[in-house]
Amino acid sequence: EPEVTQTPSHQVTQMGQEVILRCVPISNHLYFYWYRQILGQKVEFLVSFYNNEISEKSEIFDDQFSVERPDGSNFTLKIRSTKLEDSAMYFCASKDRGTTNEKLFFGSGTQLSVL
């Protein structure tokens, strides 16, 4: 079965450093998302991306965050200057087109630790 692939599975960085989290969505999907889950807390929406632009973003997704689809297969989340509170599991997700294909497919996540 097709799956969403995320790399790396773990990322450790120093506060203030830039990180790029990478995702390969399912190949025929058109909608892409980033969510995060801080340890012990709920899964939170960050951003959705469709047709090469952000279609919705949350309050968390401030100027320190950006997303990009640099080619036909990758979808990246960049955090420009990481803070301690950015430590979380970051999930990429994708969805097919159409109202009959509403299920969201998640990757297994990147655990980001900011020291």
Place this chain on the structure above:
Amino acid sequence: KQEVTQIPAALSVPEGENLVLNCSFTDSAIYNLQWFRQDPGKGLTSLLLIQSSQREQTSGRLNASLDKSSGRSTLYIAASQPGDSATYLCAVRDTGRRALTFGSGTRLQVQP
């Protein structure tokens, strides 16, 4: 602002029992509701999706119901197995939005 609550937070049952997980949401203007399974350190797997116009969906031993007007959904698991042990998350998509709002989950342990 949509809030999603799941009860109970944790549940431990012996193998073979039927069980019900509950989800409630504060704003009934939803587009759909999904139930996910999350295994420790892993991603989320969509189990069932109910559109706002639907009342229930079934997949194998799982049945999810939706009462939009009262802001409630239940996930029924029949004949539970140890392999069902995981955290079950409820998430709603509001009308006009792309984002899912998640509950905090029910951690299920099925004892062999």
